[in-house]
Structures are given as structure tokens and as C-alpha cells.
Amino acid sequence: MTIRARVTGAFxxxxxxxxxxxxAFAAEDTIKVGILHSLSGTMAISETTLKDAMLMxxxxxxxxxxxxxxxxxxxxxxxxxxxxxxxxxxRELISVDKVAAVFGCWxxxxxxxxxxxxxxxxxxxxxxxxxxxxxxxxxxxxxxxxPNQQAIPAVDxxxxxxxxxxxxxxxxxxxxxxxxxxxxxxxxxxxxVKPEDIMINYTxxxxxxxxxxxxxxxxxGSAGKKTxxxxxxxxxxxxxxxxxLANQGVKAEDIPVVAFSVGEEELAGLDTxxxxxxxxxxxYFQSVDNxxxxxxxxxxxxFTKNDKRVTNDPMEAHYIGFNMWLKAVEKAGxxxxxxxxDAMIGISVPNLSGGYSTMMxxxxxxxxxxxxxxxxxxxxxxVWETPGLVVGDEWSDYLPDSKDLISDWxxxxxxxxxxxxxxxxxxxxx
Amino acid sequence: xxxxxxxxxxxxxxIAAATPWVRAEEGLRDLVNALGEAKLSNMDExxxxxxxxxxxxxxxxxxxxxxxxxxxxxVDGQVFLTTGSGSKLALTDPVSGESAGEAPKAGLQKVKVNxxxxxxxxxxxxxxxxxxxxxxxxxxAAKSVLQSPDADALDAIENALAAxxxxxxxxxxxQARATTLLVSDRPVEEKKQAVQTLKEWGGGDALSxxxxxxxxxxxxxxxxxxxxxxxxxxxxxxxxxxxxVWYGLSLGSVLLLAAIGLAITFGVMGIINMxxxxxxxxxxxxxxxxxxxxRNSFPGLFDWSLAIALPLxxxxxxxxxxxxxxxVIRFLYGxxxxxxxxxxxxxxxxxxxxRTIFGPTNxxxxxxxxxxxxxxxxxxxxxxxxxxxxxFALAAFAxxxxxxKKTPMGLQMRAVTQNRRMASSMGIRTPWVDALTxxxxxxxxxxxxxxxxxxxxxxxxxxxxxxxxxxxxVVFGGVGNLWGTLVxxxxxxxxxxxxxxxxxxxxxxILVLVLIILFIQKRPRxxxxxxxxxxxx
Numbered sequence: 001m002t003i004r005a006r007v008t009g010a011f012x013x014x015x016x017x018x019x020x021x022x023x024a025f026a027a028e029d030t031i032k033v034g035i036l037h038s039l040s041g042t043m044a045i046s047e048t049t050l051k052d053a054m055l056m057x058x059x060x061x062x063x064x065x066x067x068x069x070x071x072x073x074x075x076x077x078x079x080x081x082x083x084x085x086x087x088x089x090x091r092e093l094i095s096v097d098k099v100a101a102v103f104g105c106w107x108x109x110x111x112x113x114x115x116x117x118x119x120x121x122x123x124x125x126x127x128x129x130x131x132x133x134x135x136x137x138x139x140x141x142x143x144x145x146x147p148n149q150q151a152i153p154a155v156d157x158x159x160x161x162x163x164x165x166x167x168x169x170x171x172x173x174x175x176x177x178x179x180x181x182x183x184x185x186x187x188x189x190x191x192x193v194k195p196e197d198i199m200i201n202y203t204x205x206x207x208x209x210x211x212x213x214x215x216x217x218x219x220x221g222s223a224g225k226k227t228x229x230x231x232x233x234x235x236x237x238x239x240x241x242x243x244x245l246a247n248q249g250v251k252a253e254d255i256p257v258v259a260f261s262v263g264e265e266e267l268a269g270l271d272t273x274x275x276x277x278x279x280x281x282x283x284y285f286q287s288v289d290n291x292x293x294x295x296x297x298x299x300x301x302x303f304t305k306n307d308k309r310v311t312n313d314p315m316e317a318h319y320i321g322f323n324m325w326l327k328a329v330e331k332a333g334x335x336x337x338x339x340x341x342d343a344m345i346g347i348s349v350p351n352l353s354g355g356y357s358t359m360m361x362x363x364x365x366x367x368x369x370x371x372x373x374x375x376x377x378x379x380x381x382x383v384w385e386t387p388g389l390v391v392g393d394e395w396s397d398y399l400p401d402s403k404d405l406i407s408d409w410x411x412x413x414x415x416x417x418x419x420x421x422x423x424x425x426x427x428x429x430x
Numbered sequence: 431x432x433x434x435x436x437x438x439x440x441x442x443x444x445i446a447a448a449t450p451w452v453r454a455e456e457g458l459r460d461l462v463n464a465l466g467e468a469k470l471s472n473m474d475e476x477x478x479x480x481x482x483x484x485x486x487x488x489x490x491x492x493x494x495x496x497x498x499x500x501x502x503x504x505v506d507g508q509v510f511l512t513t514g515s516g517s518k519l520a521l522t523d524p525v526s527g528e529s530a531g532e533a534p535k536a537g538l539q540k541v542k543v544n545x546x547x548x549x550x551x552x553x554x555x556x557x558x559x560x561x562x563x564x565x566x567x568x569x570x571a572a573k574s575v576l577q578s579p580d581a582d583a584l585d586a587i588e589n590a591l592a593a594x595x596x597x598x599x600x601x602x603x604x605q606a607r608a609t610t611l612l613v614s615d616r617p618v619e620e621k622k623q624a625v626q627t628l629k630e631w632g633g634g635d636a637l638s639x640x641x642x643x644x645x646x647x648x649x650x651x652x653x654x655x656x657x658x659x660x661x662x663x664x665x666x667x668x669x670x671x672x673x674x675v676w677y678g679l680s681l682g683s684v685l686l687l688a689a690i691g692l693a694i695t696f697g698v699m700g701i702i703n704m705x706x707x708x709x710x711x712x713x714x715x716x717x718x719x720x721x722x723x724x725r726n727s728f729p730g731l732f733d734w735s736l737a738i739a740l741p742l743x744x745x746x747x748x749x750x751x752x753x754x755x756x757x758v759i760r761f762l763y764g765x766x767x768x769x770x771x772x773x774x775x776x777x778x779x780x781x782x783x784x785r786t787i788f789g790p791t792n793x794x795x796x797x798x799x800x801x802x803x804x805x806x807x808x809x810x811x812x813x814x815x816x817x818x819x820x821x822f823a824l825a826a827f828a829x830x831x832x833x834x835k836k837t838p839m840g841l842q843m844r845a846v847t848q849n850r851r852m853a854s855s856m857g858i859r860t861p862w863v864d865a866l867t868x869x870x871x872x873x874x875x876x877x878x879x880x881x882x883x884x885x886x887x888x889x890x891x892x893x894x895x896x897x898x899x900x901x902x903x904v905v906f907g908g909v910g911n912l913w914g915t916l917v918x919x920x921x922x923x924x925x926x927x928x929x930x931x932x933x934x935x936x937x938x939x940i941l942v943l944v945l946i947i948l949f950i951q952k953r954p955r956x957x958x959x960x961x962x963x964x965x966x967x
Binding site: 039040041042044045048049161162173201202203204206207208209211212213215216221222223224225236238239240243244246247248249252253254256265266268269270271274276277279373375376377381383384 | 470498515540542544545546548549552577635637638639641642643644645673674677680681684781782785789790791792793794796797802803804811813814815816884885886887888889890891894895926927930931934935936939
């Protein structure tokens with residue numbers, strides 16, 4: 001027997017044994033992954049896409065051999081945009097289905113509602129949406145943007161590039177816009193913007209009559225200083241808002257609107273011709289040109305069997321979160337919560353914007369920040385991006401009661417709200 | 431030999447004559463190609479350089495740049511104007527204006543633009559086209575110099591003003607001249623005149639120009655500007671109140687549209703129909719489907735798509751309503767609680783089936799050209815889509831009123847709802863009248879959906895947003911009275927719009943609800959209560 005034959009033989013044997021091993025386990029044992037996204041109710045418009053994205057990621061991973069020699073199995077539940085139901089469904093996923101990790105939630109209120117469940121039952125949640133910060137929890141990994149990874153760079157861009165001096169902060173009336181606007185207001189004032197040059201406006205969920213507000217914005221913008229609108233308007237209310245902007249002739253060259261909750265999905269229901277030039281700040285755009293993204297888009301279109309489906313930022317966040325989890329489980333060699341929690345910190349995986357994202361000790365990740373302008377075809381064109389990656393800052397430096405707080409989940413600190421002024425763990429949000 | 435020398439000399443002469451021209455053309459080409467390599471931050475210098483050439487060929491180049499239709503070829507850095515979309519673009523040479531074939535999009539690099547580039551393009555185009563032959567181009571140019579006043583363009587504006595004959599363009603140029611004067615270093619006397627011009631012009635734009643000029647004005651000019659501002663602000667406040675009434679009417683018309691179908695099913699028939707909002711949604715989805723077909727097969731008919739969708743939406747939702755009445759509701763007459771639960775269940779079923787068929791995301795319904803944009807009426811800005819919706823709501827109301835009061839079918843409907851047994855003994859087939867009445871109410875809700883698809887998003891949740899408002903309007907106006915619905919809708923709309931500036935949109939809505947609760951306490955039967963025996967029936 002030549003060496004070559006022996007090597008081939010050994011290789012074959014190895015392949016055979018692993019396949020046998022796989023087969024034996026796949027039949028009786030899978031690793032379960034929970035997907036907690038609303039498939040009905042008001043939030044279904046955004047969350048259904050994320051459920052599909054997760055199913056695609058799991059299917060792709062199974063094609064590549066699964067995880068730890070086992071197949072992954074998705075467990076999908078529908079919390080129906082009902083916040084208390086989120087907690088119930090999370091409990092069901094963890095204690096009945098025994099899932100290894102959960103990917104889910106969109107609104108902050110749904111996340112807040114499931115936090116105690118994850119803490120009590122000690123499981124892992126990956127939260128993929130940009131949010132207001134002011135939180136860092138042991139069992140949660142935040143793969144969306146914190147305010148310093150989206151809102152603040154966007155404002156900086158407008159200040160430098162368009163010399164904006166007057167600001168309208170318009171948002172839907174709930175916790176994310178209110179906290180973000182509080183941070184932005186403090187930030188703008190620290191940059192020398194006068195309080196009378198800031199107009200703050202809140203509207204109810206699903207607001208559809210924007211005539212008065214758009215004409216107020218026009219009036220506010222006609223005071224001779226360059227004006228911009230920072231929009232944290234959420235979900236369904238965006239379409240009538242942009243329609244009204246277009247009809248009242250608010251052009252991006254005169255009063256640009258930069259949005260934090262409007263992505264490719266939301267633009268799909270709009271004629272974007274009159275909106276060219278309005279902005280959005282995200283960590284990912286479908287139009288980002290690199291091979292990893294091209295492959296992702298292609299897989300997505302094939303998976304949904306729809307050539308017109310678009311990708312968006314929260315999908316990328318799940319992509320990053322899922323790959324991080326895979327890597328951490330492989331590193332830990334088990335799906336045991338405590339081992340994975342320890343292994344997660346420092347894990348680095350490629351993101352779709354052409355770089356690497358790393359899980360930081362505060363359970364937030366590093367991301368590039370991109371500013372894009374709306375194009376006539378419903379896509380964004382990147383007009384600016386941060387030179388490097390930005391680390392997610394959970395406790396804002398611009399709010400008085402959170403500026404002294406830091407979070408570090410590594411031993412020995414293991415604290416989500418360590419107060420550097422008093423040197424104690426615990427403080428706001430404990 | 432002599433002949434040869436003559437030809438040679440002539441050729442030389444021609445080359446000599448043509449060289450400067452060729453050189454200018456090459457210079458322009460270099461400038462255009464430089465755009466391909468420029469960064470966003472120094473793009474405005476390149477645009478200025480192009481505009482300085484004064485060459486009329488620059489105009490289409492800048493226009494293409496502003497619209498994002500300028501691409502650089504990756505292999506040689508040549509910049510082309512492009513048309514078309516998809517994977518292949520048709521190229522046009524920027525200097526000669528001739529077609530340069532087609533190229534795959536992958537081999538081209540788009541010349542990036544952002545808002546500041548677009549502004550620079552607008553300014554440059556403004557001064558370039560001020561003397562154009564085409565009236566519309568001059569009008570556009572005058573508007574853009576007005577929007578972005580640039581002291582360097584002042585001479586160009588004055589030249590254009592001297593040559594301009596068209597009254598409308600002239601008026602715009604006068605305003606542009608005054609606006610630009612204020613930012614130039616002309617003597618104070620001229621500026622004072624400019625302030626007067628602006629004051630006479632009036633409107634929000636003049637206000638904004640003057641208030642921005644106030645900050646940097648000399649002492650001598652300041653008092654003039656302030657005086658002008660006071661006068662302007664007063665007229666503006668008046669117009670703002672008028673504008674608010676208009677917004678209120680427009681919101682009222684949306685409420686009327688949403689509620690008018692319910693005024694039949696709930697108001698006339700007394701069915702608590704929780705699936706009413708879903709009828710509106712189905713109407714909106716019918717519009718979406720019609721537009722899809724029109725877009726793919728008959729793009730020329732796009733402006734007619736709403737007119738086509740209207741009867742279809744009526745038929746579709748009318749049929750759904752008919753099926754609902756025959757299938758479920760007729761077994762539940764006289765049991766309001768069960769009706770409420772059953773129709774609510776139907777609404778969830780309809781929502782989720784639409785979600786399954788069309789997906790959970792918004793669907794794009796376009797505005798036809800006659801419903802886009804706005805026009806100015808004095809100091810009012812009136813958007814076309816709102817105007818049409820008001821007219822449509824009133825027309826739908828009138829048609830419904832006519833149907834109920836003047837046709838045999840309406841007579842039967844009223845007879846059945848007022849005294850079922852009597853109507854039945856007169857030979858009216860009451861079950862069918864019930865079914866048709868319900869179908870009519872549903873069909874009208876569907877037509878409302880066609881109109882609402884123009885201002886709201888078309889998603890499975892569309893109906894939910896309107897159901898509460900609709901009930902509010904019908905109850906407030908008085909159940910069973912169409913006129914009550916009309917007055918109720920418009921008064922709620924105007925009330926809402928007058929509260930909004932003071933209380934904000936969130937609190938405004940709450941206040942309206944509280945006021946309605948108080949009102950219902952006082953007058954449980956609403957604004958226009960039905961009196962007499964009809965009430966007891």
C-alpha cells in the first residue's frame with residue numbers, strides 16, 4: 001500500500017465515520033433555534049421578513065453540515081405584535097421547546113417584555129434592530145445599532161456636509177424616538193445649536209394625516225437657516241409622511257429628511273421618484289457592492305423565490321448575530337448558555353458591508369455607519385461612511401444619568417451598568 | 431501642381447480655423463471626464479468650471495448629473511450621458527451629443543451625487559438657462575436662481591430681466607433680483623428697494639428671505655426689514671388660519687369617505703360591522719392589482735387606473751359584503767354582541783388572508799399625474815390629491831343620498847329598516863334588501879379604499895386605522911342620518927386640525943375623543959338624532 005493510498009483510505013474512513021455520526025444524531029437530535037417575530041398584527045410588516053431571513057440562514061447552515069455535527073431546527077412562534085404575548089411565547093420557546101438561542105423582537109417594548117424571561121430561564125436572545133440604547137443585559141446580544149452607531153453620525157454628516165443649523169426631530173410617540181431625540185437634543189446643544197433652533201414633534205402610531213406637520217416643517221425651515229428633519233417615525237406612518245412631503249414639494253436639496261427607521265423594505269411601497277436625495281442612516285444597504293453581499297442577496301432572492309425582494313439592515317444584523325452564535329457554540333463546544341455567553345465576547349465575523357464585526361464586552365457589536373440617499377429605484381446610494389468601525393455605546397455619553405455608566409460582561413466585573421463615578425455595579429436600568 | 435498647392439493651402443487654412451474650436455471641445459471633454467474622478471467634496475468646483483464655459487452643451491450634461499444619469503466608463507474613464515434602466519444603458523457622447531452605443535451597467539461607474547451637488551447643479555443651471563429660447567426653461571431657471579440666491583449671478587439676472595418679455599418669468603426674475611440683491615454688496619438704497627419688492631411679493635418665501643437677511647443687514651436697512659416683516663407676518667397668520675381650515679376639510683373628507691359605508695351598514699341597518707375597515711383595505715388592494723395590470727400591459731392608461739379601479743373595487747367589496755351578509759350576518763340579526771364578535775373574526779380572517787396572498791409589506795400604489803404635486807392659491811398651498819379626495823367624497827355622498835332618497839331601491843331599503851314587517855307584507859323581499867343594502871355599504875367602503883390608497887399605505891393593516899374613526903364619525907353625527915355623517919366628519923376634521931398646533935398630534939387626538947365622550951353623554955343620539963317612530967323600529 002502506497003502512502004497515497006493510505007492517506008486516501010484514512011480520509012475516506014474519516015468521511016464515512018463523520019457521515020455515520022451525523023446521520024445517527026440528525027435522526028434523533030437537533031439543535032433548536034427559536035424565532036420570535038410577529039407574523040400577524042401591526043409589526044408583521046417588518047418582522048415577517050426577519051423570520052424568513054432566519055429560516056434561510058438556518059437552511060444554508062444545514063446545507064453546510066449544521067452545527068457540532070447536528071442539524072439545526074427552527075422553531076417559529078407568532079407573538080402577533082402583542083407585547084405580553086412576546087413574554088409568553090419566549091417562555092414557551094425556552095422551557096417547552098428547549099431552544100439553544102432565540103433570535104427575535106423588533107420594538108423596544110417587546111424586548112423589554114421578554115427580558116425578565118430570558119434572565120429567569122437563563123437563555124440567549126439576539127436582538128437585530130437599531131434601538132435607543134440605555135440597556136445592557138447579560139442574556140441579550142444587541143446586533144442592531146446603538147444611537148452612536150446611527151443617529152449621531154447622521155447628524156454629524158448633515159452638520160458638516162449640508163451645514164444644517166436648524167433641526168426638526170420628528171418621531172412616533174414611544175420609547176425609541178423619545179430616548180433617541182433626548183440624546184440628539186443633548187448632543188446638538190453640546191455642539192452649539194440653540195434650543196429655539198430645535199423643534200420636536202411626536203405623532204401617534206400609524207399617523208396618516210401629515211398635512212399640518214409637513215407645513216409646520218416648511219415654515220420652520222423658512223427662517224433663513226439651513227434646516228433638516230431627523231425622522232424616527234416608525235413603520236406604517238412613513239408612507240403617508242413621504243407622500244405628503246413629495247406633494248407639498250419639500251425637496252431634499254432644501255430640507256433633507258434623514259430617517260432611522262426607513263429601509264429598503266419600507267421604500268418598497270412608495271414611488272421614490274420625488275424623494276430622491278432624502279437620507280437614511282444604517283449600517284448596511286442592499287446597494288453595498290461586495291461579493292459577500294452579492295451572494296447574500298442572490299441566496300435571499302432564491303430562497304423567497306421572488307426576484308424583487310429587497311434586503312435590509314436588520315436582516316444583516318441577524319446574519320451577523322447568527323454567524324457569531326455559530327462561531328461561539330463551536331468555540332465552546334456546547335450550546336450551554338453560560339459557556340456560550342462567555343465564548344461570545346470577542347467573536348469576530350464578516351459583515352455584509354465589507355468588513356468584520358466583533359462582539360464587544362458590553363454585548364454590542366462594532367459596525368460601520370453608512371449614510372445613503374434614496375434613489376429613484378427605491379435603493380439607497382451610499383454618500384458617506386465612517387472611516388472605520390464604530391463600537392456600540394450602550395449608555396449614552398450625552399445623557400446626564402447614564403454618562404457615568406459602562407457595561408462589561410467579562411469576569412470579574414460582569415456588570416451591565418457599572419458606575420465609574422461611584423465604583424459600584426448598579427444604577428439606572430438595573 | 432498649382433492646383434495641388436491651392437488645395438494644400440486651403441486644407442491648412444481650414445485646420446487653422448478649426449483648431450480653437452476643436453481645442454474648446456477637447457477642453458469641455460476634459461472637464462466632463464474630470465467629473466468621473468471627482469470626489470463628492472470637490473464636485474462643486476468642477477460644476478462651477480463647467481458652468482463658466484458658458485457653453486450650451488453644458489446644460490444637458492449638468493441636467494444628467496443632477497438626475498444621476500452620468501456614468502464613467504470603467505476601462506477608459508470616459509464620461510457619458512445615459513438613458514434607460516436595467517442591466518444595459520444607452521450612452522450618449524456628452525460633447526458631440528451623438529449616440530455612443532450601449533454598455534452593460536457593470537462596466538460603468540455612476541458619477542455620485544448628493545444633495546449639495548444637486549444644489550450646485552441647480553444654481554449653475556439657473557444662471558446658464560436664464561437666456562434660453564424656451565420659455566419653460568427660463569421659468570425653471572428663474573425659479574432656481576430664486577431658490578439659491580448667489581451674488582455672482584446678479585448681473586446675469588439683471589441682463590435676463592432686461593431682455594425678458596414674458597410676464598410670469600419677469601415677475602419671478604424681479605423677486606430673484608431682489609432676493610439676490612440682499613446677499614450682494616450693492617448700496618443700501620438699492621437694497622431698500624429690494625425689501626419693498628419682497629414685501630409686495632408677500633408669502634412665506636418672502637418672509638424667509640427677509641428674516642434670513644435680517645441677521646446680516648446694516649443698521650440702516652434693519653428697520654426697513656423689520657417693518658416689512660411685521661406686515662408680512664400678519665398676513666401670513668391670516669393665511670395660516672385659512673390653510674388650517676383647508677387641512678381640516680381635507681381630513682374631514684378622509685373621515686367622511688371612511689365612514690360613509692359604515693353610515694349604511696351601521697347607521698341604516700344597525701349592524702356593528704367590525705370588518706368595515708377591511709372592506710376599505712380590499713378596495714385599496716384592488717387598486718394595487720389594477721395598477722399592476724396597467725403597468726405591465728397598458729402603461730399608457732396609468733392616469734386612468736383609478737377610474738378603472740373604482741367600479742372594480744365597488745364590485746369586489748360589494749361581492750364580499752354580500753357573501754358576508756348571506757353567509758354569517760343574516761343569522762345574527764337582533765344579536766348585536768354576536769354580530770360584533772363575528773364581524774371582528776371576519777376582519778382578522780380577511781387581514782391574514784391578504785397578508786398571506788400579498789405579503790405583509792406595503793404595496794406600491796402610484797399617484798396618477800393629475801393627483802401629484804400642489805398649487806398655490808393666494809397664500810394657500812393646495813395639494814392636488816387632497817383636492818380630488820374632497821371632491822370625490824362629496825360626490826360619493828351626493829350619489830348615496832340620491833340613491834337612498836330618489837330611487838325605488840332606496841325606498842325599499844328605508845322601508846325595510848323602518849318597519850320590517852310592514853315592508854314584508856307589502857311584498858318587499860326583505861332578506862334580499864338586507865343583503866343588497868349591506869353589499870352597497872361594503873361597496874362604498876371599497877371605493878373609499880381606492881381614494882385612501884392615494885394618501886395612505888396599502889398594507890393589510892390599512893383598515894384598522896380607520897375603523898375607530900369611522901365609528902366615531904357615525905356615532906357623533908347621529909346614527910341613521912347621512913347628513914349627520916357629513917357634518918360630523920367635517921367638524922371632527924376641522925376640530926382636530928385646530929387642536930393639533932396647540933396640543934400636538936397625540937394629545938389632539940385624545941382631546942377629540944374626550945370631547946366626543948362628553949358630547950355623547952349630553953346627546954346620546956348624536957348631532958342629528960332621528961326622531962319619531964323610526965327610532966323605535
